Every structure is written in C-alpha cells, then in structure tokens.
Amino acid sequence: MIATFRTHLPDAAATEAAGRALARGLAGGMLVTLSGELGAGKTTLARGVLRGLGWEGPVKSPSYTLLEHYPLSSLYLYHFDFYRFADPQEWETVGAAEAFTPRSVGLVEWPERVAGFLPPADLEVHLLPATGGDGRTLELAATTTAGERCVSEIRKALAAP
Numbered sequence: 001m002i003a004t005f006r007t008h009l010p011d012a013a014a015t016e017a018a019g020r021a022l023a024r025g026l027a028g029g030m031l032v033t034l035s036g037e038l039g040a041g042k043t044t045l046a047r048g049v050l051r052g053l054g055w056e057g058p059v060k061s062p063s064y065t066l067l068e069h070y071p072l073s074s075l076y077l078y079h080f081d082f083y084r085f086a087d088p089q090e091w092e093t094v095g096a097a098e099a100f101t102p103r104s105v106g107l108v109e110w111p112e113r114v115a116g117f118l119p120p121a122d123l124e125v126h127l128l129p130a131t132g133g134d135g136r137t138l139e140l141a142a143t144t145t146a147g148e149r150c151v152s153e154i155r156k157a158l159a160a161p
C-alpha cells in the first residue's frame, strides 16, 4: 500500500467534492474501484469525478446497463456498476475490456462481483456509514503512484484548514 487516507463526509455534497478532487489526479490507464453497500454514495462520488472532468450532462447510475461511457476530451471514462453481474458472458457483451486501455479510466462499483476479471486497481475507495451519526466515512487505499496522486488531491481538498 502506497498511501491511505480516511475522512468523514458529512453530506452528499462532500461526497461529490471528494469525487471532484479525485478527478484532478486521474490519468489514462487508471482503474478506481468504489466499494460500499447500496446507498453508500458510490454513484454520488462518480458524479463528482465526472463533474471534475468537465462533464456537464446527466450522470446516470449504470445499475441496469452495467456500463455508462463518457467520451471526454482528455480520456474515455467508463463507469461500471456490477451489482447485477451474474453471468461471466456479460463481461464480453458489455465490452468491459475496452475500459482498460491507456486512454481509458475505469470507475467500478461492486468490484467484488467481478474480482476474477478486473486488473489490479490503482485506487480503492470505500464508503461506509459513519459511526454514530450522519454522513459517511471515506477510506482510500492507493497501490500505485497514479492512485497516490488522487489520494493527495482528496487530502488537500478535504483536510480541515
């Protein structure tokens, strides 16, 4: 593990802000996994990433389609939600392999469901219910220097002044 960080996200706006900050560290070829139960805030964080990358259109949850694809000017962003992933064939039909090229960034909700298919992540994001209160706990673990850049950006953006 290269870098870890843990912080409290008091509301959905804070989750989105974490995503925007994360976006500043992204580069082509990266894989970021988003773990947490249903309603943890994974799609909210993904929306922040897309806003941070300049995407102004709608950000839909890929819970039925498994994949939403965003052609940005600098890179291709693939947002997956594998909650409903049941059949290994789906990996092919959805075109998942395209997400893991040097020009692409993959954001993956429910990575646990496709553990055997995914390449190693640069950054693992975990969202948990905050203990004894509102909001969420955000936990980050970077395993590459690329992932570490995202951790630094989030730390800078969210650290108390």
Ligand SMILES: Nc1ncnc2c1ncn2[C@@H]1O[C@H](COP(=O)(O)OP(=O)(O)O)[C@@H](O)[C@H]1O
Pocket: 009, 010, 011, 012, 013, 014, 015, 036, 037, 038, 039, 040, 041, 042, 043, 044, 045, 134, 135, 136
């Ligand atoms: N830090 C937070 N504190 C409180 N509510 C949050 C926070 N982050 C996100 N939410 C809310 O949680 C709900 C579920 O978010 P969503 O991103 O759809 O979760 P997931 O994709 O993990 O199922 C939304 O109503 C969202 O606004």
Ligand SMILES: [Mg+2]
Pocket: 042, 043, 044, 061, 063, 081, 109
């Ligand atoms: Mg979701």
